[in-house]
Amino acid sequence: MSLEHAILVSLLERPASGYELARRFDRSIGRFWTATHQQIYRVLKRMEADAWITAEEVGQDGLPDKKVWSATPTGRAALVTWLRAPVQPEAVRHELAVKIRGAAFDDADGRAALVAEVERYRADHEATLAGYLTGERRDFPDPDALDAQGALQHVVLRGGIAYERMVLAWLDDVLATLRNLDPPNRKATP
Amino acid sequence: MSLEHAILVSLLERPASGYELARRFDRSIGRFWTATHQQIYRVLKRMEADAWITAEEVGQDGLPDKKVWSATPTGRAALVTWLRAPVQPEAVRHELAVKIRGAAFDDADGRAALVAEVERYRADHEATLAGYLTGERRDFPDPDALDAQGALQHVVLRGGIAYERMVLAWLDDVLATLRNLDPPNRKATP
DNA sequence: GGTTGCTATGCAACGAGTTGCATAGCAGGA
DNA sequence: TCCTGCTATGCAACTCGTTGCATAGCAACC
Numbered sequence: 149m150s151l152e153h154a155i156l157v158s159l160l161e162r163p164a165s166g167y168e169l170a171r172r173f174d175r176s177i178g179r180f181w182t183a184t185h186q187q188i189y190r191v192l193k194r195m196e197a198d199a200w201i202t203a204e205e206v207g208q209d210g211l212p213d214k215k216v217w218s219a220t221p222t223g224r225a226a227l228v229t230w231l232r233a234p235v236q237p238e239a240v241r242h243e244l245a246v247k248i249r250g251a252a253f254d255d256a257d258g259r260a261a262l263v264a265e266v267e268r269y270r271a272d273h274e275a276t277l278a279g280y281l282t283g284e285r286r287d288f289p290d291p292d293a294l295d296a297q298g299a300l301q302h303v304v305l306r307g308g309i310a311y312e313r314m315v316l317a318w319l320d321d322v323l324a325t326l327r328n329l330d331p332p333n334r335k336a337t338p
Numbered sequence: 339m340s341l342e343h344a345i346l347v348s349l350l351e352r353p354a355s356g357y358e359l360a361r362r363f364d365r366s367i368g369r370f371w372t373a374t375h376q377q378i379y380r381v382l383k384r385m386e387a388d389a390w391i392t393a394e395e396v397g398q399d400g401l402p403d404k405k406v407w408s409a410t411p412t413g414r415a416a417l418v419t420w421l422r423a424p425v426q427p428e429a430v431r432h433e434l435a436v437k438i439r440g441a442a443f444d445d446a447d448g449r450a451a452l453v454a455e456v457e458r459y460r461a462d463h464e465a466t467l468a469g470y471l472t473g474e475r476r477d478f479p480d481p482d483a484l485d486a487q488g489a490l491q492h493v494v495l496r497g498g499i500a501y502e503r504m505v506l507a508w509l510d511d512v513l514a515t516l517r518n519l520d521p522p523n524r525k526a527t528p
Numbered sequence: 529g530g531t532t533g534c535t536a537t538g539c540a541a542c543g544a545g546t547t548g549c550a551t552a553g554c555a556g557g558a
Numbered sequence: 559t560c561c562t563g564c565t566a567t568g569c570a571a572c573t574c575g576t577t578g579c580a581t582a583g584c585a586a587c588c
Contacts, residue, residue: 150433150436151544151545153436153440154436156440157436157439157440157443160440160442160443161439161442165565165566165567166566166567166568167565167566167567170566178430179430179435180430180431180432180435180436181430181431181432181435181436182429182430182431183545184545184546184547185566185567185568186545186546186547186568186569187544187545187546189567189568190568193568208565208566210553210554210555211553211554211564211565211566212552212553212554212565212566212567213566214565214566214567215566215567224443227440227443227444228443228444228448230437230440231437231440231441231444231448231451231452232444232448232451232452234455234458235433235434235437235455235459236433237462238431238432238433239372239431239575240368240369240370240371240372241370241371241372241428241429242370242371242428243340243371243425243426243428244425245369245370245371245494245497246340246343246344246347246370246371247420247421247425248490248493248494249347249351249487249490249491249494250343250346250347250350250417250420250421251421251486251490252350252351252486252487252490253347253350253414253417253418253421254417254418254421254422258418258421258422261421261422262421262422265424265425268424269425272427296441296442296519297439297442299515299518299519300438300439300441300442300515300519301439302515303438303511303512303515304435304438304439306508306511307435307508307511307512310504310507310508311504311508313504314500314501314503314504317500318496318497318500318501321493321496321497322493322497325489325490325492325493328489329486329489329490341574341575355535355536355537356536356537356538357535357536357537360536373575374575374576374577375536375537375538376538376539376575376576376577377574377575377576379537379538380538380574383538398535398536402535402536402537402582402583402584403536404535404536404537405536405537429545
């Protein structure tokens, strides 16, 4: 598994507390790897036991202390070993696709509800895309003047943008297909 | 969770044994929901206990007997209930994206290995796309003359095709970015 | 005759991921 | 004053997913 490795990448990019990591996994890293704070704290403990990371206790004004974690040379070596191993095939779990095929076994009311749900889902993805584009303008104003780390972050973000655009186009296709199954009644000619 | 629901959709489309389901989850359904045969057999047992499905024992010439499962009205009702519930946000796990960002912490040799790995990965996706397109020509020769079930299967397949095309384009972007980090040495002018 | 490979089903153990809950200090608003 | 919400960390229980193994008959090949 590679939650460990995703955390190592994130800590090498910038040291962080478990809480900060959890927030990153809701945003930047979370675009391609999700994790909850419980998972993160558990894995951090294991990584510390393996000496992949070390903590520095930091007191804060008016806030609880936090442990700021950094990757050790051992951790970095473990990351490099993993980087050079073959990429595992992805486990796809696309619930919406199951529901779309399932819609053949519901009635027109159910399909109308699905249309509404797909519209909501589409709005979420539109907001995600807008967020990516804003982040791109903010973080990569001059794409030709990036170091290795920046260039790699940028190409991953471009992947997210391409994904969201593809999803939006497909959802339009889905909506047209669903609407076509139960066309609205036309007024009878008088 | 919805492995149960993916199985219900598959059984409503056509009854099948556990083994046949496992093969479907390596192919058509597997495009958007993966499952191993052990998972499937375990879930089938639970679904039978809940009366969502029933089995018919079928003897075969020269092959072991199999249990052919069908969805019951109870199972179909359970599917419809689930269909009308909100779509859960997807849990994204994109290992390659982690490795790409991690490549900033490896050396040129490591990045060269990653380029080779991305090329292999790209070839896999190219083969997947070719398989989808072949399947589309075979299963949907006349897209305008489909019933509801066929139209919905087709739009999901179009989603798979759009996804693979997007991935291929992005992988080309990734390869260009990686190669640009460690440009090959040019011959010194004599 | 032995090996490999396919159909067909299943158990057991383990590891990963989810959900609910708990603590605790401080800030801000009703 | 109480309630909500944010930072910050963690335990416990449960479910889901993965891996290894086992059985068993038949077919094809060397």
